[in-house]
Amino acid sequence: MKLNITRICALLLISVMMISCRGQKSEKPPIHPQQNMDFQDRFNAQEENRFFADGRSMRTPVEGTVARGQLRHDTVLFEGVDENGEFVDEIPFELTESFLYRGQDKFEVYCQMCHGGTGDGQGIIMTGGYGYVPAPTFHREASYNMPDGEIYSAIANGIRNMPSYASQIKVEDRWAIVAYVRALQRSQNVQESEMGRYDVDLAQLRQADAERRAAEEERAAQRAAAAGEEEVSAERGQQLITANACNACHSVDGTSLVGPTFEGLYGAERNFADGSSTVADEEYIRESIVEPGAKIVEGYDNVMAPYGYLSDGEIQSIIEYLKTLSDN
Ligand code: HEC
C-alpha cells in the first residue's frame, strides 16, 4: 500500500485526538461557548459586594419597614395566642371537609411516622426500637384539654424534645393538621351505637383489634420467656438510658431538665403533685417507667410517655444503674 500525505495527516489527527485529553487537569474554567443565562449581573446569596462598607451583598430591611407578605401582627393566626399571650381555643379557619382532608394529608406526611396513624404514639419510628424519645398518645386527658393554639404551637415552635416543623409546613397547613388531630381524637371516642352513621366495617375493625392484641400478648410472652436469661447490670442500664433517650429529659448530674435528675434519686423521699409521698424504691422506679402518669413528681408535668417495650431485665438494669448514682 502506498502511503500518501492525506492518509498520514488523517492518522496523526486521530491519534492526537485520542491522547490529547488524557490525565491532564486544568485550573482554568471550562470553555463555555453557549452562555444562555448562566452569567448575570446580580449577586448570589452570601456573595461579596464591595459597594457597601461591610462588604455584604445581603442587606437587612430598612429600619421601621416590613417587607410585603411578612407582616405577622395577627398573633392568633401566626402564633396561636391571643393578645394576652394565652393559647387560643379555636382554629382561625372555616372547618370544611376539604380543610380536614388537607390536614390528614399533611399529618400523614409530617406526623404519622412518630405519632401513628390514629395518633396513639405508635408510629413506625417509635416501634422500630431506634431510641427516639417516645411520642405521647393524643388520646389522653392532657391532650384532650390542650387548647388548639398549643397544638399549633407544637408544630410551629416544637415542644420539649420535638423539633419545630415551621420551615416545612405553611401556616394554613399547620392549622389544618390541628383540625385533623382533633378529628383523630374524636374518632377514637365514638360510641358503638353511633358507629352505624359511619362508613366503616365494624367486623373488620374488631378483627384488626383482636389481631393487634394477640400480637401484643405474644410479644409479652416472648419477653417473659427471655427474661430468665437476660443480662442484668448497671453497665447495661447506663447504655439503656442513652439508647432510649431518657437522658433527653433526665440528667445524671443534679441538673433539672424536663424531668427530675437521676442523681440521688434511688432511696430518696419523693413528693407528688397530689400531696402524697413515697420513698423511691425499686417498685416505684419500675412504675415510673412503665406507668409514668401514676404518680406525678411535684413541680413537673405529666409528659413522660410510658416505656412499655422495655423488658424486665432492661428495667432492672436501669434500676441497678440508678443505684450507682445515689448514696441512699
Ligand atoms: C420525629 C418524631 C416526631 C414527629 C415527626 C412529630 N412529633 Fe410531635 N412529638 C414527638 C415527641 C418525641 C414528643 C414528646 C416530646 C417531649 O415530651 O419531650 C411530641 C409531642 C407532641 C405534642 C405534645 C403532646 C403532649 O401531649 O404533650 C404535640 C401536640 C405534637 N407532638 C404534635 C405533632 C404534630 C402535629 C406533628 C406533625 C406536624 C408532630 N408532632 C410530628 C415526636 C414527633
Ligand code: HEC
Ligand atoms: C419527654 C421527657 C422524658 C423522657 C424521655 C423520660 N422521662 Fe422520665 N420523667 C419525665 C418527667 C417530666 C418526670 C416527672 C413527672 C412524672 O412523675 O411523671 C419523669 C419521672 C421519671 C421518674 C421518677 C423520677 C422521680 O424523681 O421521682 C423515673 C424513675 C423516670 N422518669 C425514668 C425514666 C426512664 C428510665 C426513661 C427512659 C427509659 C425516662 N424516664 C424518659 C420526663 C421524661
